Amino acid sequence: xxxxxxxxxxxxxxxxxxxxxxxxxxxxxxxxxxxxxxxxxxxxxxxxxxxxxxxxxxxxxxxxxxxxxxxxxxxxxxxxxxxxxxxxxxxxxxxxxxxxxxxxxxxxxxxxxxxxxxxxxxxxxxxxxxxxxxxxxxxxxxxxxxxxxxxxxxxxxxxxxxxxxxxxxxxxxxxxxxxxxxxxxxxxxxxxxxxxxxxxxxxxxxxxxxxxxxxxxxxxxxxxxxxxxxxxxxxxxxxxxxxxxxxxxxxxxxxxxxxxxxxxxxxxxxxxxxxxxxxxxxxxxxxxxxxxxxxxxxxxxxxxxxxxxxxxxxxxxxxxxxxxxxxxxxxxxxxxxxxxxxxxxxxxxxxxxxxxxxxxxxxxxxxxxxx
Amino acid sequence: xxxxxxxxxxxxxxxxxxxxxxxxxxxxxxxxxxxxxxxxxxxxxxxxxxxxxxxxxxxxxxxxxxxxxxxxxxxxxxxxxxxxxxxxxxxxxxxxxxxxxxxxxxxxxxxxxxxxxxxxxxxxxxxxxxxxxxxxxxxxxxxxxxxxxxxxxxxxxxxxxxxxxxxxxxxxxxxxxxxxxxxxxxxxxxxxxxxxxxxxxxxxxxxxxxxxxxxxxxxxxxxxxxxxxxxxxxxxxxxxxxxxxxxxxxxxxxxxxx
Numbered sequence: 001x002x003x004x005x006x007x008x009x010x011x012x013x014x015x016x017x018x019x020x021x022x023x024x025x026x027x028x029x030x031x032x033x034x035x036x037x038x039x040x041x042x043x044x045x046x047x048x049x050x051x052x053x054x055x056x057x058x059x060x061x062x063x064x065x066x067x068x069x070x071x072x073x074x075x076x077x078x079x080x081x082x083x084x085x086x087x088x089x090x091x092x093x094x095x096x097x098x099x100x101x102x103x104x105x106x107x108x109x110x111x112x113x114x115x116x117x118x119x120x121x122x123x124x125x126x127x128x129x130x131x132x133x134x135x136x137x138x139x140x141x142x143x144x145x146x147x148x149x150x151x152x153x154x155x156x157x158x159x160x161x162x163x164x165x166x167x168x169x170x171x172x173x174x175x176x177x178x179x180x181x182x183x184x185x186x187x188x189x190x191x192x193x194x195x196x197x198x199x200x201x202x203x204x205x206x207x208x209x210x211x212x213x214x215x216x217x218x219x220x221x222x223x224x225x226x227x228x229x230x231x232x233x234x235x236x237x238x239x240x241x242x243x244x245x246x247x248x249x250x251x252x253x254x255x256x257x258x259x260x261x262x263x264x265x266x267x268x269x270x271x272x273x274x275x276x277x278x279x280x281x282x283x284x285x286x287x288x289x290x291x292x293x294x295x296x297x298x299x300x301x302x303x304x305x306x307x308x309x310x311x312x313x314x315x316x317x318x319x320x321x322x323x324x325x326x327x328x329x330x331x332x333x334x335x336x337x338x339x340x341x342x343x344x345x346x347x348x349x350x351x352x353x354x355x356x357x358x359x360x361x362x363x364x365x366x367x368x369x370x371x
Numbered sequence: 372x373x374x375x376x377x378x379x380x381x382x383x384x385x386x387x388x389x390x391x392x393x394x395x396x397x398x399x400x401x402x403x404x405x406x407x408x409x410x411x412x413x414x415x416x417x418x419x420x421x422x423x424x425x426x427x428x429x430x431x432x433x434x435x436x437x438x439x440x441x442x443x444x445x446x447x448x449x450x451x452x453x454x455x456x457x458x459x460x461x462x463x464x465x466x467x468x469x470x471x472x473x474x475x476x477x478x479x480x481x482x483x484x485x486x487x488x489x490x491x492x493x494x495x496x497x498x499x500x501x502x503x504x505x506x507x508x509x510x511x512x513x514x515x516x517x518x519x520x521x522x523x524x525x526x527x528x529x530x531x532x533x534x535x536x537x538x539x540x541x542x543x544x545x546x547x548x549x550x551x552x553x554x555x556x557x558x559x560x561x562x563x564x565x566x567x568x569x570x571x572x573x574x575x576x577x578x579x580x581x582x583x584x585x586x587x588x589x590x591x592x593x594x595x596x597x598x599x600x601x602x603x604x605x606x607x608x609x610x611x612x613x614x615x616x617x618x619x620x621x622x623x624x625x626x627x628x629x
Binding site: 263269272273275276277279283287291 | 435487
């Protein structure tokens with residue numbers, strides 16, 4: 001037999017199952033928490049600390065807390081006294097909206113919830129029409145319902161709006177308005193036309209360069225000084241426009257970062273197929289770019305949502321402002337912890353929902369082209 | 372040679388499909404295309420080769436205005452090119468293009484990739500567009516993957532989809548910009564087979580490629596470019612066996628040397 005270095009295989013190796021690794025809860029614990037003496041000690045200490053903090057927090061918020069009652073006298077426990085929140089609950093939700101007309105706010109809330117759920121749950125049909133209604137019909141309907149003054153509805157001036165209802169109004173208008181304006185600005189900033197590009201850069205850099213508080217202050221205090229006295233814009237409307245423009249500048253930069261991540265070849269392929277600029281942007285570039293920057297967009301939404309509380313400085317009483325106003329009530333002095341914890345909880349629920357939904361959407365839109 | 376020619380459909384009548392006259396282009400101060408003259412008749416198959424940076428891609432990208440030129444004129448299927456957006460879109464409807472990196476739309480399925488421009492540019496109904504798309508996907512033998520996303524296909528499959536996508540617009544001319552350069556060696560043949568079939572059907576083709584076997588099999592003319600100019604232009608037989616310019620000889624010895 002001749003000896004040489006050449007070898008060859010006559011039978012292919014079949015795929016085998018991976019070797020049995022430690023699985024299950026015990027396996028996970030051993031691998032992640034108790035992989036050695038030092039790690040075990042650290043794990044135990046951290047678990048004890050977390051348990052202690054959770055126990056204290058729960059004790060304050062639930063076990064030692066008072067829930068029922070109508071006045072300060074009901075606060076007998078060592079923990080929180082949620083009676084304070086309960087007694088103010090209506091105004092936290094509706095602000096100074098007249099009690100007889102609050103059903104109108106309820107309808108808008110309910111519609112908003114239904115629309116969001118409808119658009120968010122993939123199984124429900126007729127998305128196109130629902131989206132159209134959400135963007136056109138719903139704002140008009142809400143405006144009529146909330147403001148009144150027509151169809152025999154009592155007029156409720158915006159200065160009577162407040163609480164969560166005002167917070168949501170500002171947040172929803174801000175979110176729905178800033179996204180499309182941001183898209184236009186982002187596309188404009190990447191335009192080859194120097195005039196369009198210049199305007200967009202100027203706009204974005206101006207609005208990004210000033211603090212939101214200044215924007216609100218300008219809109220509320222300075223603007224009326226510049227326009228003739230007989231023209232009067234609604235204060236809320238001015239704040240809404242200010243917030244929308246301010247956040248659209250941030251949105252534009254988030255979206256631009258997404259546009260820049262799309263390879264030039266995508267646009268060229270669209271060009272070669274004869275698609276127009278707006279078709280290429282709307283059908284090819286934006287769907288990909290927006291998907292890439294969902295985390296950034298939702299991050300901006302969350303910032304926007306929380307910063308609605310800044311309208312306090314121009315005298316609009318959003319949810320946080322109403323709670324703070326309640327704290328100065330002489331009957332309820334000393335309940336600021338409950339007030340702020342409750343406010344934090346509400347903000348957190350909304351922001352966390354947005355965050356979870358964005359993660360869900362990201363997973364859903366993944367078409368396996370990530371490398 | 373005579374046999375090879377006989378198997379091809381006769382290369383068109385003399386209608387110029389693409390006419391390039393005194394084309395000059397600069398990137399800033401760099402003169403990338405220098406006085407290019409080229410006439411491609413209907414049904415002609417042109418292979419363009421040359422070292423990298425010689426301007427071959429830039430030249431074919433000028434034909435559908437992916438690149439803007441500064442001097443000279445381009446006429447495609449009787450439509451003279453100018454800077455008018457409508458005119459450019461009209462020309463692009465006549466010209467299909469296949470890219471080195473496929474450039475499929477990753478957020479759309481294979482079928483949607485093929486239907487998009489039919490629906491939006493040709494204003495066809497979805498059903499009609501899908502029918503045409505399936506026909507061409509069938510022809511490039513990838514119809515069974517129509518519901519998949521490009522990211523789930525191999526490079527060769529993606530490039531075949533890209534060819535089908537371009538053909539769905541029923542173009543008069545096809546431009547191929549190094550269609551096999553980004554492919555694994557095992558996948559080059561499946562793409563070349565599709566291109567050869569297309570050539571035999573009489574499609575007017577301009578191919579930038581280094582696949583010299585392909586050039587020998589299907590090209591009516593081989594064009595060699597260097598430093599932004601056309602150095603040599605000859606039928607493949609003459610080009611490979613008897614190149615006249617020294618630069619061409621050197622290039623051929625480099626790529627055929629192994």
